[in-house]
Amino acid sequence: MNTSNASTSAITPLPVPSPERRAFLQTSALSGAGLMLGVAWNANAPEAHAAANLAPTVLSDKPVELVPFIHIAPNGHVTLFNPRPDMGQGTWQSVPAMLAEELCISLDNVTIRQTEGAKKHGNQNSGGSSSIRRLWKPIRTAAAAAREMLIAAAAAQWGVPASECVAENGMVVHRPQFGKESGLSVVYGSLVEAASKLEVPKEPRLKSPEEFTIIGKPLPRADVPLKVDGSAQFGIDVKVPNMLYATVERAPTILGTVVSFDDKAARAVKGVQHVVKSLRPTFGKPLEGVAVLATSYWAAVQGRKALQVQWKAGSEAAFTTAAFYEAMRSAAKANFVTMNAPSSPRLQRGNAKHVIEQARATPSQFKHLEAVYETPFLAHAPMEPENVVAHVQGDKVEIWAPTQGPVWTINAVATEFKFAPENVTVHPTFLGGSFGRKGGLDDFVLEAVHLSKAVGAPVKLIWSREDDITQGPFRPGMVSGLQGVLDAAGNLVAFHHTVVAPSIRHQTDPLPPNKVDESATEAIDPEGSPYTIPNMEIQYIHAQAPMPVMWWRSVYASTNVFGHESFMDELARAAGKDPLVFRLELLDKSRTASLIAARFHNVLTTLAEKSRWYDALPKGEGRGMAVARSFESIAAHAVTVGRGADGKLRVQKVVVVLDCGMYVNPDTVKAQTEGNVVMGLTAALNDAITFNKGVAEQRNFDTYRMLTISDTPAIEVHIIQNRENPGGVGEPGLPPLAPALANAVFDATGKRIRVLPFALDAV
Numbered sequence: 001m002n003t004s005n006a007s008t009s010a011i012t013p014l015p016v017p018s019p020e021r022r023a024f025l026q027t028s029a030l031s032g033a034g035l036m037l038g039v040a041w042n043a044n045a046p047e048a049h050a051a052a053n054l055a056p057t058v059l060s061d062k063p064v065e066l067v068p069f070i071h072i073a074p075n076g077h078v079t080l081f082n083p084r085p086d087m088g089q090g091t092w093q094s095v096p097a098m099l100a101e102e103l104c105i106s107l108d109n110v111t112i113r114q115t116e117g118a119k120k121h122g123n124q125n126s127g128g129s130s131s132i133r134r135l136w137k138p139i140r141t142a143a144a145a146a147r148e149m150l151i152a153a154a155a156a157q158w159g160v161p162a163s164e165c166v167a168e169n170g171m172v173v174h175r176p177q178f179g180k181e182s183g184l185s186v187v188y189g190s191l192v193e194a195a196s197k198l199e200v201p202k203e204p205r206l207k208s209p210e211e212f213t214i215i216g217k218p219l220p221r222a223d224v225p226l227k228v229d230g231s232a233q234f235g236i237d238v239k240v241p242n243m244l245y246a247t248v249e250r251a252p253t254i255l256g257t258v259v260s261f262d263d264k265a266a267r268a269v270k271g272v273q274h275v276v277k278s279l280r281p282t283f284g285k286p287l288e289g290v291a292v293l294a295t296s297y298w299a300a301v302q303g304r305k306a307l308q309v310q311w312k313a314g315s316e317a318a319f320t321t322a323a324f325y326e327a328m329r330s331a332a333k334a335n336f337v338t339m340n341a342p343s344s345p346r347l348q349r350g351n352a353k354h355v356i357e358q359a360r361a362t363p364s365q366f367k368h369l370e371a372v373y374e375t376p377f378l379a380h381a382p383m384e385p386e387n388v389v390a391h392v393q394g395d396k397v398e399i400w401a402p403t404q405g406p407v408w409t410i411n412a413v414a415t416e417f418k419f420a421p422e423n424v425t426v427h428p429t430f431l432g433g434s435f436g437r438k439g440g441l442d443d444f445v446l447e448a449v450h451l452s453k454a455v456g457a458p459v460k461l462i463w464s465r466e467d468d469i470t471q472g473p474f475r476p477g478m479v480s481g482l483q484g485v486l487d488a489a490g491n492l493v494a495f496h497h498t499v500v501a502p503s504i505r506h507q508t509d510p511l512p513p514n515k516v517d518e519s520a521t522e523a524i525d526p527e528g529s530p531y532t533i534p535n536m537e538i539q540y541i542h543a544q545a546p547m548p549v550m551w552w553r554s555v556y557a558s559t560n561v562f563g564h565e566s567f568m569d570e571l572a573r574a575a576g577k578d579p580l581v582f583r584l585e586l587l588d589k590s591r592t593a594s595l596i597a598a599r600f601h602n603v604l605t606t607l608a609e610k611s612r613w614y615d616a617l618p619k620g621e622g623r624g625m626a627v628a629r630s631f632e633s634i635a636a637h638a639v640t641v642g643r644g645a646d647g648k649l650r651v652q653k654v655v656v657v658l659d660c661g662m663y664v665n666p667d668t669v670k671a672q673t674e675g676n677v678v679m680g681l682t683a684a685l686n687d688a689i690t691f692n693k694g695v696a697e698q699r700n701f702d703t704y705r706m707l708t709i710s711d712t713p714a715i716e717v718h719i720i721q722n723r724e725n726p727g728g729v730g731e732p733g734l735p736p737l738a739p740a741l742a743n744a745v746f747d748a749t750g751k752r753i754r755v756l757p758f759a760l761d762a763v
Contacts, residue, residue, distance in 0.1 A: 070099060070146055076170055076189035078103065079111045083124040084131040085404055086223060087431035089730045090668040091131050093221040095139060097664050101214040102143035102207060104167040117406030117426045125405030127439045129631040129728020132664055136726050144204035153195040154186050209662065209723060218667040223430070235402030235429045236462065238389045245297040246451050246461045247304050248278050248289040253694035254471055254547060255314025258288045265306035266292055271299030274455045280447040281416055282548050283507040291451055297462060316546035316694040325374060325479065328500040328543050332372055332481030335498045341539035346521040350535030355494035359485040367486040367574050373563030374755045376688030378475040378552060379704060384432025385468040390448035391458035396423040397449055402431040404439025412442040413449055436551040441473060469704050470696040474689055475552035476502040476545070480563030490575035492586065494535040497524055497564060502545040516540045523557035523630045523735055524564045530597040531586040547691070553679060554731035557630040562756060565626035565739035569746065579743065580604060580613055580625055596629070602720060603627065603636045603659050610718050611638035611655040622748025626739035631728030633660040637740040641748050648761040649748065651681065651713040651741065656733055658717065661724035670717045673733035677715050680737030682707040684756050
């Protein structure tokens with residue numbers, strides 16, 4: 001992919017305003033009449049209904065807000081109220097790019113304002129690689145409707161047919177003949193009042209891909225210069241008048257409770273103002289701590305160090321990772337025999353149980369394989385740890401937070417403290433990483449609100465790195481029990497995958513014993529794989545863990561795919577077939593008319609070409625591959641490993657082919673995919689979160705290591721070009737990495753990796 005000719009256009013961003021600037025910006029940026037056009041929509045509703053809810057509003061000093069909406073001021077400037085917080089995935093460029101494309105304006109003319117969680121703004125939660133997928137139609141429809149209304153207003157002003165007018169560069173031009181102009185032109189700002197009085201087109205014409213001048217092009221992101229020069233405001237940058245800094249001493253066991261504490265030495269630290277008991281509601285459990293609040297973060301930390309706290313261990317004090325995994329392994333292996341998991345099957349095709357029993361009874365006619373794969377608990381460890389500023393004033397609260405979901409935050413705070421939702425104000429900031437940690441579980445926000453309410457002042461709560469890594473929530477650990485049967489010709493005739501894992505959903509929405517947590521079979525369910533194996537079954541067994549678990553980048557796909565695609569490699573080798581050819585044959589035998597199967601086929605053949613899959617490798621090197629569909633995108637990886645001068649095995653190269661449908665910015669797609677590869681390698685090769693007597697044994701980056709630049713291999717990203725609806729980008733590039741790596745290790749050494757993480761240089 002060539003991105004060397006990127007345009008120099010940029011979005012003019014509007015950083016999250018500080019409290020003293022906010023009132024000024026509300027009146028100055030939106031004063032005067034203008035055209036505001038939006039879509040009243042639910043981001044998770046079918047896109048077909050979005051266009052029916054367009055409505056124009058003439059703005060005065062008191063704007064009427066719809067979601068997502070466009071404000072065209074009399075001076076021609078366009079403001080986009082962005083409904084998706086940016087945590088590094090690029091929504092500050094991609095969302096306005098879709099707007100600018102259909103409105104025929106330069107990105108230089110767009111200012112972004114972040115929505116703040118009010119109901120009238122609809123779904124404003126970033127997660128599940130959903131921003132472009134869910135906004136693709138509504139944002140473009142709103143902009144296209146505005147374009148057609150502006151053209152209609154100009155045509156009426158000139159007394160010419162609208163069909164003779166075109167929009168370009170923020171103006172309407174009269175062009176009665178192809179390639180010729182009459183000399184009539186007018187800027188948008190002069191048309192907004194007249195346009196706002198017109199009926200909104202119900203089905204405005206959207207541009208075809210051939211007409212795109214912005215979408216699909218490599219363009220710079222306006223947030224990057226702000227982040228480089230320090231002017232971007234992250235949560236940890238927020239300051240408000242009279243703010244106190246807070247840090248919390250937490251129980252060694254997450255569910256531990258405070259017996260007593262001695263705060264005399266802590267209160268003696270200069271700057272310490274309060275020492276109070278804290279509460280952190282987490283999935284309905286009021287987790288306790290002791291908070292030190294001071295006039296500076298340094299003073300708060302010193303006060304925390306001086307605290308003497310007696311703890312009572314929680315119910316998880318007996319929890320040990322080794323015993324938990326042994327229990328999960330036993331459950332998976334027991335299901336090898338009975339294949340009667342306590343949960344109903346997620347997928348059942350044919351009769352896998354019968355074929356497996358037949359293979360056991362007649363080993364001369366079949367090859368029966370079984371294996372157990374394991375993935376660990378993991379921390380999110382975003383570079384910006386959890387932090388928030390909260391200010392409770394009577395029955396109202398104002399919050400500044402790096403949150404993935406301001407709507408989630410408002411609902412959580414309103415529910416916990418019995419505030420009216422309209423009395424909860426949230427100002428989302430940029431997020432310094434999240435990976436799911438700052439979305440949907442607002443425990444750190446609730447903790448700060450509790451503290452502000454207790455001390456009667458605005459409180460800035462900052463988690464330390466140790467808090468972040470030891471307190472969770474964690475990616476759930478998982479065991480995959482797999483069985484497969486090959487016939488005498490090497491055809492895969494039966495496949496059985498048992499997923500044994502804690503349920504994220506079960507923490508808030510307990511499921512009956514015979515009900516499967518469908519999310520726990522993500523990426524290996526019918527939506528994730530088009531392989532038509534005549535006898536196939538996917539089952540789920542709930543493993544109850546006392547630790548809070550939460551979605552982690554690509555959620556269950558990051559765990560399920562490791563076992564699923566590694567075992568596919570085992571089956572291919574047992575059949576005496578090339579692993580990539582083996583998968584292609586499964587596709588060729590499947591629903592040949594299936595669009596998903598055809599897209600899988602294209603991804604795999606492209607991977608073979610780009611990675612030079614069929615070329616012989618030098619002695620000592622190995623190559624492995626894996627493919628998966630998650631978040632409506634298909635990603636396939638080819639990983640090459642080889643030994644360095646020191647004789648140790650190293651990852652040399654990762655080639656990724658991604659089919660994400662239509663996309664906005666190829667540079668963002670590439671960056672997100674590279675980030676997925678790095679995060680996937682980190683999870684596969686570095687450290688797990690392990691527990692001993694309920695205490696997390698990893699505390700900081702010395703024991704929970706990140707991949708370094710020197711350990712990062714060459715990464716190639718190839719994007720499939722098609723006209724399919726956009727899929728996700730922020731997560732699909734992660735799940736195939738671990739199995740492709742493990743399969744490469746086997747190819748190079750003959751050693752099968754079934755447990756993550758593993759030490760590559762020790763293989």
